[in-house]
Amino acid sequence: MIRLRSIVKSYGDHEVLHGVDLTVHRGEHVVIFGPSGSGKSTLLRSINLLEQPDSGSVEVLGAEYGPGIPGATLPRGNRLQLRQKVGMVFQQFNLFPHLTALDNVSIALRRVKHISRDEAEVRAARALRRVGLIDKLGSYPSQLSGGQQQRVAIARALVMEPDVMLFDEPTSALDPEMVGEVLGVMRAVAEDGMTMVVVTHEMGFAREMGDQNVFMDAGQIVEKGDRSLFTTTTEPRTRKFLEAVL
Amino acid sequence: MNMNWSVVFDNLDLFAQGLLMTLQLSGIAALIALIGGLLVALLRLSHIAILRWIAAAFINVLRSVPPFALIIYVYYGISLAIGVNFTPFFAGVLALALQYTAWMAEVYRAGIQAVPPGQIEAAHSLGFNSVRTFISITLPQALRIVIPPLGNNIVGLIKDSSLVSYIGVMELIRSAQLLTSQTFRPFEIYTATVILYLVVTLVISQVFSYLERRHATGRDALGGRRHTSRRRRARLDRLTELAVTER
Numbered sequence: 001m002i003r004l005r006s007i008v009k010s011y012g013d014h015e016v017l018h019g020v021d022l023t024v025h026r027g028e029h030v031v032i033f034g035p036s037g038s039g040k041s042t043l044l045r046s047i048n049l050l051e052q053p054d055s056g057s058v059e060v061l062g063a064e065y066g067p068g069i070p071g072a073t074l075p076r077g078n079r080l081q082l083r084q085k086v087g088m089v090f091q092q093f094n095l096f097p098h099l100t101a102l103d104n105v106s107i108a109l110r111r112v113k114h115i116s117r118d119e120a121e122v123r124a125a126r127a128l129r130r131v132g133l134i135d136k137l138g139s140y141p142s143q144l145s146g147g148q149q150q151r152v153a154i155a156r157a158l159v160m161e162p163d164v165m166l167f168d169e170p171t172s173a174l175d176p177e178m179v180g181e182v183l184g185v186m187r188a189v190a191e192d193g194m195t196m197v198v199v200t201h202e203m204g205f206a207r208e209m210g211d212q213n214v215f216m217d218a219g220q221i222v223e224k225g226d227r228s229l230f231t232t233t234t235e236p237r238t239r240k241f242l243e244a245v246l
Numbered sequence: 247m248n249m250n251w252s253v254v255f256d257n258l259d260l261f262a263q264g265l266l267m268t269l270q271l272s273g274i275a276a277l278i279a280l281i282g283g284l285l286v287a288l289l290r291l292s293h294i295a296i297l298r299w300i301a302a303a304f305i306n307v308l309r310s311v312p313p314f315a316l317i318i319y320v321y322y323g324i325s326l327a328i329g330v331n332f333t334p335f336f337a338g339v340l341a342l343a344l345q346y347t348a349w350m351a352e353v354y355r356a357g358i359q360a361v362p363p364g365q366i367e368a369a370h371s372l373g374f375n376s377v378r379t380f381i382s383i384t385l386p387q388a389l390r391i392v393i394p395p396l397g398n399n400i401v402g403l404i405k406d407s408s409l410v411s412y413i414g415v416m417e418l419i420r421s422a423q424l425l426t427s428q429t430f431r432p433f434e435i436y437t438a439t440v441i442l443y444l445v446v447t448l449v450i451s452q453v454f455s456y457l458e459r460r461h462a463t464g465r466d467a468l469g470g471r472r473h474t475s476r477r478r479r480a481r482l483d484r485l486t487e488l489a490v491t492e493r
Binding site: 048050080081083084086087092095096097098102107111112115121122125126128129134135137138151156157160180224234236 | 327362364365367368369370371372373375378382384385387390428461478479482484486488489490492
């Protein structure tokens with residue numbers, strides 16, 4: 001469903017991704033972990049083109065959105081359409097502070113998908129119920145806790161009915177007591193069969209939900225594997241990282 | 247010193263006319279500057295380098311000319327250069343509008359740049375194009391930020407409009423000068439004039455601080471809670487009920 005090939009990305013002289021390959025299948029839950037500055041977020045953000053790779057192929061649902069691979073014959077996709085199929089949840093939530101929870105969730109339905117206000121608000125209310133915030137429709141982000149804000153952000157992405165959801169360290173900015181409620185919602189979304197790519201330091205989530213666990217360091221994928229990776233890895237860098245965070 | 251305030255009360259109509267002219271002059275100039283400033287700010291932030299440079303040049307030149315000099319320059323200089331006779335009122339509006347367009351462009355630019363990049367990323371991640379992102383996400387937040395400095399600029403504009411008296415517009419100061427030359431009562435007349443400026447300024451400040459509170463969000467709004475209309479409340483309750491009862 002998603003195939004990243006030879007992704008290279010530099011900021012100035014500094015190359016942060018050195019030709020990374022990653023394949024995500026429909027319904028799969030991919031967890032990307034690794035030390036800060038390893039390029040995890042940049043890789044994730046290149047899936048919906050918040051980062052434009054310098055070279056390599058970003059193939060999503062059969063269309064090419066990146067610079068592409070020489071000789072490949074995939075049809076080119078439009079980035080605005082790509083983003084309607086790919087939901088994203090940010091570390092800092094990035095809710096729109098001038099809009100209520102309901103408007104945060106319904107605005108893209110109305111302005112991007114051109115759905116009527118009545119219908120958009122009904123769908124937004126349903127999405128907010130799904131994340132346990134049906135009683136907060138009229139609340140502004142500043143009136144919500146961090147965990148509640150992140151759940152609104154998840155609802156905002158889910159309501160667009162994406163084919164895949166990207167999570168960029170969704171619990172890193174939260175107070176410890178709020179991590180659980182957000183992970184709980186993510187687990188429920190995963191169990192509904194949503195394809196997910198999650199950058200996180202929550203190894204518990206990875207062990208429980210991760211079908212494909214990817215360890216990145218210094219702009220490269222060091223290794224990937226299923227749940228057994230955490231117990232059987234012999235790669236010294238992975239072991240060292242896991243020992244430090246577990 | 248003996249005072250005679252009847253010179254003020256006997257000539258209230260003159261003060262009223264002067265005040266009205268001051269308000270028309272600054273009102274029209276402010277309206278142009280509020281819209282023009284936003285447009286110039288957009289040019290200033292454009293992706294196209296030449297548009298950015300033109301906007302920057304416009305802003306820097308017009309901000310560094312003293313308002314008095316600009317009024318004279320427009321009325322005597324530009325009208326001669328292009329061979330069109332400006333009325334004093336037109337020249338005054340034009341000069342004030344140009345200068346405050348430049349000031350307000352910088353205010354808008356700062357406001358637009360103060361909106362966190364994460365907001366734009368979030369909008370893009372939902373499929374918003376650049377124009378839609380600006381209209382629905384960036385602009386509403388930027389406007390909220392610039393309400394107080396725009397208010398300050400409008401107060402400044404009203405005060406600067408007194409300089410237009412020099413080219414013969416019968417606004418508040420010009421009216422006061424005329425009355426003084428007939429009655430030799432400068433203290434009473436200028437006291438009344440100053441009070442009128444004070445009243446106008448206070449009203450503008452109050453309007454803008456109301457706007458600021460009205461458009462604040464969440465906890466900062468209207469001393470704790472943002473106003474939700476009864477109709478809106480009922481709509482939210484219906485949606486809640488709908489979402490809770492289905493399935």
